[in-house]
Amino acid sequence: MNATRCPPDRLIWRTCPILGEPSSVDEAWLTGPERRRADAIAHPARKTRFVVGRALLRRTILELRPDLEGSALALTIASSGRPHLSGHPELSISISHTRGLAVAAASTLGTVGIDVEPRSRNDLPPVHAWLTDDEQRRLLAQPVPAVPSWLLNLWVAKEAVMKTSDPGHPIARVDLEVRDDGRGGGCAIVPRAGGGGSRLTMVRVRLAVVDGFVVAIATS
Amino acid sequence: VTTDDLRDLVIEVLSGIAPETDPSSVDPTEDLRDELDLDSMDELNLITRVSERLGIDIPERDYRRMRTLDGAVDYLAGRLDPRLG
Numbered sequence: 001m002n003a004t005r006c007p008p009d010r011l012i013w014r015t016c017p018i019l020g021e022p023s024s025v026d027e028a029w030l031t032g033p034e035r036r037r038a039d040a041i042a043h044p045a046r047k048t049r050f051v052v053g054r055a056l057l058r059r060t061i062l063e064l065r066p067d068l069e070g071s072a073l074a075l076t077i078a079s080s081g082r083p084h085l086s087g088h089p090e091l092s093i094s095i096s097h098t099r100g101l102a103v104a105a106a107s108t109l110g111t112v113g114i115d116v117e118p119r120s121r122n123d124l125p126p127v128h129a130w131l132t133d134d135e136q137r138r139l140l141a142q143p144v145p146a147v148p149s150w151l152l153n154l155w156v157a158k159e160a161v162m163k164t165s166d167p168g169h170p171i172a173r174v175d176l177e178v179r180d181d182g183r184g185g186g187c188a189i190v191p192r193a194g195g196g197g198s199r200l201t202m203v204r205v206r207l208a209v210v211d212g213f214v215v216a217i218a219t220s
Numbered sequence: 221v222t223t224d225d226l227r228d229l230v231i232e233v234l235s236g237i238a239p240e241t242d243p244s245s246v247d248p249t250e251d252l253r254d255e256l257d258l259d260s261m262d263e264l265n266l267i268t269r270v271s272e273r274l275g276i277d278i279p280e281r282d283y284r285r286m287r288t289l290d291g292a293v294d295y296l297a298g299r300l301d302p303r304l305g
Contacts, residue, residue: 046257098259117261123237125264159260172280173264 013105013114013217014060015210018097022051029055031074049097053104057095060104061085080167094163101213113163113218115156119209124151130158130173152214154178157205160218164203178205221274221300226293233269237262248289263287274300 022038030038034054041047058073065088074086075093085091094114095104105114127136135154142150157178165171181204203220234243238256246255253263267286271278276299278286285295 043254043257046254121261123261123265125261125268129264129268155261170281174280 010064011105011107011109011112011217011219012060012064013103013112013215014056014063015116015213015215016052016056016102016104017211018049018052018100018102020048022048022055026051026055029058029070034075045099049102053095053097053102056102057083057093057104057106061091061093061106064106064108065091078167080170082163082167094160096159098213101210103210103215105217107219109219111164111220113160113220114215115159115163116213116215117152117156119149119152119212119214121152122148124155127151130155132174132177134177149214153207153216156214156216157207157218160205160216161203161220164218164220223293223297226296226300227289229273230266230270230289230292230296233266233273236269237265243289246289248293251287252289252292253287270296276300 021044027035027038030051038047038051041050054075057075058070061073062068062070068088076084076086078084083093083095085093090108092107092110092112093105094112095102096115097103098116098118100118101116103114103116105112127139131139131154139147139150158173158176161176161178162171162173203218205216205218208215208217231243234241234252234256238258241256243252243256246252252258252266256262258266263283263286267278267283270286270292274296276296278299282295286292
């Protein structure tokens with residue numbers, strides 16, 4: 001492949017199970033500083049998620065941009081918690097992990113945000129703390145059996161969207177309105193009039209279910 | 221309400237959110253998300269439960285001030301007695 005050719009704009013996201021200890025294959029993807037950081041993480045599950053997540057993110061980036069050199073991928077984490085690939089402002093990357101699964105996304109289409117939660121998760125915060133007034137009204141219209149999944153989908157969608165926002169102007173969850181975009185299950189996010197979300201124009205969110213987990217991928 | 225009361229309250233709420241951990245043993249200056257392996261949902265549950273117990277509203281822009289045990293205690297003390305904030 002010609003290393004100077006500009007690849008077509010696209011977005012990809014990938015998943016990886018998180019099982020017990022990190023594998024030597026995953027650890028081999030880490031840079032020296034990352035290995036030292038992993039060794040310093042006392043919480044075993046958190047260490048595994050860190051190693052699996054970094055390895056997955058690198059594999060995802062290289063799948064999108066096979067013209068890059070794997071050993072030269074310098075991942076940095078901004079103070080906002082958002083990952084960046086040094087020297088490649090045209091690439092947006094995002095990562096999320098939960099108990100059992102890591103997900104990563106890489107995009108040249110714009111800013112990407114990804115989030116994941118187990119579908120079985122049932123400890124969502126009180127709705128007044130993160131739903132807009134309109135979302136709370138729509139919640140009341142949901143059939144009772146559908147409420148848990150409706151709420152969880154909304155949660156991961158909002159978390160993914162928040163990762164696409166300007167870190168200098170964080171958006172409150174109650175200022176993000178999630179709506180069905182009428183295009184077969186996707187969601188659109190629009191700002192709530194007068195809210196902090198007024199800096200946000202429109203973010204597309206796609207939801208997917210993977211092996212008992214719900215994943216949201218947002219692009220702005 | 222003393223700062224010790226507030227510390228006990230935060231630790232009690234954390235114990236309910238992360239029952240497999242020992243919140244009383246965390247480094248009070250370290251990020252609770254790292255110390256107790258909390259995620260964003262746990263973090264919002266902590267804030268809403270503390271908010272309800274104390275009867276105060278905690279705006280989302282202030283959530284980052286609740287990320288360490290010491291930070292949470294200082295923030296809550298300031299909210300309950302603005303002369304301390």
